[in-house]
Amino acid sequence: MRIAKSKRRTSYHHGDLAAALTSAALKLIARHGVEGFSIREAATLVGVSPSAAYRHFADKAGLLAAVAKQGFARLALEAQDAMSAARKRHRSAAAKAVAAFEAQGLAYVNFAVNNPEQFQAMFGRYGASSQQPVHNVCSTDQSPYELLKRVLDELMFTKVVTPAARKDAELLAWSTMHGLANIMLSHSFMNHDNVNVDQVTLGIVRRLLHGLRLD
Amino acid sequence: MRIAKSKRRTSYHHGDLAAALTSAALKLIARHGVEGFSIREAATLVGVSPSAAYRHFADKAGLLAAVAKQGFARLALEAQDAMSAARKRHRSAAAKAVAAFEAQGLAYVNFAVNNPEQFQAMFGRYGASSQQPVHNVCSTDQSPYELLKRVLDELMFTKVVTPAARKDAELLAWSTMHGLANIMLSHSFMNHDNVNVDQVTLGIVRRLLHGLRLD
DNA sequence: CAGATATGTTGACGTTGTTCACATCTGTTT
DNA sequence: AAACAGATGTGAACAACGTCAACATATCTG
Numbered sequence: 444m445r446i447a448k449s450k451r452r453t454s455y456h457h458g459d460l461a462a463a464l465t466s467a468a469l470k471l472i473a474r475h476g477v478e479g480f481s482i483r484e485a486a487t488l489v490g491v492s493p494s495a496a497y498r499h500f501a502d503k504a505g506l507l508a509a510v511a512k513q514g515f516a517r518l519a520l521e522a523q524d525a526m527s528a529a530r531k532r533h534r535s536a537a538a539k540a541v542a543a544f545e546a547q548g549l550a551y552v553n554f555a556v557n558n559p560e561q562f563q564a565m566f567g568r569y570g571a572s573s574q575q576p577v578h579n580v581c582s583t584d585q586s587p588y589e590l591l592k593r594v595l596d597e598l599m600f601t602k603v604v605t606p607a608a609r610k611d612a613e614l615l616a617w618s619t620m621h622g623l624a625n626i627m628l629s630h631s632f633m634n635h636d637n638v639n640v641d642q643v644t645l646g647i648v649r650r651l652l653h654g655l656r657l658d
Numbered sequence: 659m660r661i662a663k664s665k666r667r668t669s670y671h672h673g674d675l676a677a678a679l680t681s682a683a684l685k686l687i688a689r690h691g692v693e694g695f696s697i698r699e700a701a702t703l704v705g706v707s708p709s710a711a712y713r714h715f716a717d718k719a720g721l722l723a724a725v726a727k728q729g730f731a732r733l734a735l736e737a738q739d740a741m742s743a744a745r746k747r748h749r750s751a752a753a754k755a756v757a758a759f760e761a762q763g764l765a766y767v768n769f770a771v772n773n774p775e776q777f778q779a780m781f782g783r784y785g786a787s788s789q790q791p792v793h794n795v796c797s798t799d800q801s802p803y804e805l806l807k808r809v810l811d812e813l814m815f816t817k818v819v820t821p822a823a824r825k826d827a828e829l830l831a832w833s834t835m836h837g838l839a840n841i842m843l844s845h846s847f848m849n850h851d852n853v854n855v856d857q858v859t860l861g862i863v864r865r866l867l868h869g870l871r872l873d
Numbered sequence: 874c875a876g877a878t879a880t881g882t883t884g885a886c887g888t889t890g891t892t893c894a895c896a897t898c899t900g901t902t903t
Numbered sequence: 904a905a906a907c908a909g910a911t912g913t914g915a916a917c918a919a920c921g922t923c924a925a926c927a928t929a930t931c932t933g
Contacts (some may be wrong), residue, residue: 457880457881460880460881478693481919481920481921482920482921482922483919483920483921484919484920491881491882492881492882492883493920493921493922494881494882494883494884494922494923494924495880495881495882497921497922497923498879498880498881499880502921502922503920503921503922566840566844567782611861611862611865612865614838614841614858614861614862615834615862615865615866615869617837617841618833618834618835618837618838618841618862619830619833619834619837620833620837621837621840621841622832622833622834622835622836622837622838622840623829623833623837625781625836625837625840626829626832626833626836629781643829646826646829647826647829647830647833650826650827650830650869651830651869653869654830654865654866654868654869654870655869672911672912675911675912696888696889696890697889697890697891698888698889698890706912706913707912707913707914708889708890708891708913709891709892709893709912709913709914710911710912710913712890712891712892713910713911713912714911717890717891718889718890718891
């Protein structure tokens, strides 16, 4: 793993090393993958000695957790944008809810496909989330699971369902979306070279929606 | 990472180092996780010098791929056993198909929950499957995706559906099962301490089955 | 201005993946 | 049986890694 050239800086102190390191980490993760990432390379890229990183992060996992955190924030933002845009295209509350649900699924899968390595840092076993509880790495209002729960509520607000059935519906929807996202970027058991991600995703989301009818 | 004591052996040659190494790797992966696994520790555990491993595997990823391969074989076996047992409990072909589908889902999720690290080696980005095409690591008749396709065929053999709809159904089912398995072992966005894995899984599988109606 | 605190550097330790030259065993050919 | 070739294991080495302790320097607070 060749180490890239270092930037120079004039002052002894960096200014915002923590942010610079997470952003460098994001770049490097995108390049060599999460497992190929090294704290030393990130430090060198930022133009700082490797041990400087330890003033801002407990260890390698800590840095990766910061990358994951950033990812959750961005995903929540993108999903919410997509949802509110989708809602604007319809009049009735029911149609709005359906459109929002579809938009959320599309946003989720697209995020995974377009940022596979960050997605891996967010959900993978290596970097974050699974060694530590998710709350350390993702606030409640950015949790994709919470987001999905909310749009599901919107979708079923008229129906009267038992709490258990609601919980089942949540888990089913979350499983399907999470599974689809993982499959889309795993390059396993699929040849999605000639595949339109949006189209396939929308197909699955609609079928899921259809299956979610709680009757 | 402390290295365990080594076994002794009498002869210069080992006999079946490849198998011994994969089995040691499986043990160690179960202990420290995939990312904490080292080829040196496996070699030491088997009682052999680290470089000996390179006579049997190209590199670390190669060894992990072997572990993954073993996992696919075992999963296929368990799933098929569970399916044929389930089929025996019913008379009509339709009921058999439904029972087999349920059994397959249960087997899949249970395998993931009971062998989380091997599951990770099979599907994770680190060890295998994603750097190399799956065929290197899992033969067609052991592919969980193929298995699921077959049981889906059985399930829908009466219905006439377009190939596109069938493909959609396959992807939906595969996404849901794979997603559920991942969620079950991610300890994220769920507190499944007081959770009966079989019961929850069966609930999801039945709901999926319900959503799969191709009308 | 002075001390305290935050931040960055240097150098080191132990571990890792991997390779190369060498040793030893096994099987085949003469 | 002797000689050889191929397969398999060893030992020492290399560069890179995560992490830490001792030290240096900048910034903040009084």
